[in-house]
Amino acid sequence: MSYYSHHLFFCTNQRHDGRSCCTQHGAQKMRDYLKKKVKTEGLAGAGGIRINTAGCLDRCEMGPVIVVYPEAVWYTYVDTEDLDEILERHLIGGEPVERLLVK
Amino acid sequence: MSYYSHHLFFCTNQRHDGRSCCTQHGAQKMRDYLKKKVKTEGLAGAGGIRINTAGCLDRCEMGPVIVVYPEAVWYTYVDTEDLDEILERHLIGGEPVERLLVK
Numbered sequence: 001m002s003y004y005s006h007h008l009f010f011c012t013n014q015r016h017d018g019r020s021c022c023t024q025h026g027a028q029k030m031r032d033y034l035k036k037k038v039k040t041e042g043l044a045g046a047g048g049i050r051i052n053t054a055g056c057l058d059r060c061e062m063g064p065v066i067v068v069y070p071e072a073v074w075y076t077y078v079d080t081e082d083l084d085e086i087l088e089r090h091l092i093g094g095e096p097v098e099r100l101l102v103k
Numbered sequence: 104m105s106y107y108s109h110h111l112f113f114c115t116n117q118r119h120d121g122r123s124c125c126t127q128h129g130a131q132k133m134r135d136y137l138k139k140k141v142k143t144e145g146l147a148g149a150g151g152i153r154i155n156t157a158g159c160l161d162r163c164e165m166g167p168v169i170v171v172y173p174e175a176v177w178y179t180y181v182d183t184e185d186l187d188e189i190l191e192r193h194l195i196g197g198e199p200v201e202r203l204l205v206k
Contacts, residue, residue, distance in 0.1 A: 002141075002175035009112065009157060045161075054112060055156040069172035091134035 002070045004050040006091045009032070021056070025064035027055070038091075039102050041087045049091055062102045074102040082099035104174045108155040109194045111137070114168050116159035124159070128167035131156070137186045141194075152194055165205045176206040 010031035015021040035044075035051040052073045059065050059074070066075045066086070073096050077083055082100055089097050105195050113134035118124040126200055138147075138154040146152045162168050162177065169178045169189070180186055192200050 003162075003170075005174070005178060007170070007175075009155070050111070050161065052160065053158040057108075058153065067106075067110070069110070070175045072110075072173045074106060098188065 001080040003046060005048055005052045006071075007069045008091075009052050009057065009067050009069075010034075011055075011063060012055040013057075013060075014058075015060075019026050020063065021060055022064040027064045030064070030077065030080065030083060032062070033080050034087065037084075037087065043091070048065045051103070059102065065102055071096075086102040106149060107204055108151055109174075110153045110155070110172045112155050112156075112157040112160065112170050112172075114135075114160040114166060114186075115156040116161070116163075118159075118163075120165070123166065124163055125167040130167045132188060133167070133180065133183065136183050137190065140187075140190065146194070162205065174199075178203045179205050 007044050011022040011024060011029050012027045014019050014023045031051060031053055038049050038051055057065055057067060062076055064076060066077065075086060077100060083099050086100065089095050113130050114125040115134060117126045117132045128181055134154060134156055137142050141152050141154055142145050161172060162166055167179060169180065177188060179201060188200050189203065192198050
């Protein structure tokens with residue numbers, strides 16, 4: 001059994017060569033938003049949901065990206081409403097959010 | 104199917120309050136070592152192995168820690184020989200390294 005029921009990683013990589021990267025899309029801020037929300041709703045911790053930053057997940061062209069394990073589902077997102085939907089429908093409801101999937 | 108066959112996250116969190124953390128155990132250097140080795144051996148990339156840094160995985164008392172997804176297997180390690188064993192036996196051989204498991 002997975003230590004966290006859902007373990008999310010936000011790519012927060014910062015490139016320094018001018019090429020596009022997740023951080024330019026506000027990845028750190030978006031991670032902070034979701035992390036706070038998960039805590040506030042009492043969903044964080046062992047057996048629950050964990051929200052992490054990560055280095056470059058190497059899917060920059062699809063960015064900004066998130067990966068959710070152990071189910072290995074990849075998402076992109078634009079705003080906090082997208083994150084809310086991932087939280088409500090996938091992390092709580094158990095159903096991936098089709099419109100945001102990165103395959 | 105998982106985009107990466109094995110996706111490893113090294114906790115490289117740095118605490119600033121004096122408490123123990125993975126970074127004090129050389130986590131960043133150890134991640135660099137394994138990342139380079141996976142690349143050199145031609146195992147990196149989509150369908151292969153991805154080595155990442157991550158923020159605090161919140162298992163500090165067991166640190167330094169790694170988590171491998173999608174199988175959700177947690178490890179601790181002391182030196183590069185431990186990492187070599189995780190690479191050879193688990194990531195290539197498909198068999199978790201019992202002696203390094205964090206449960």
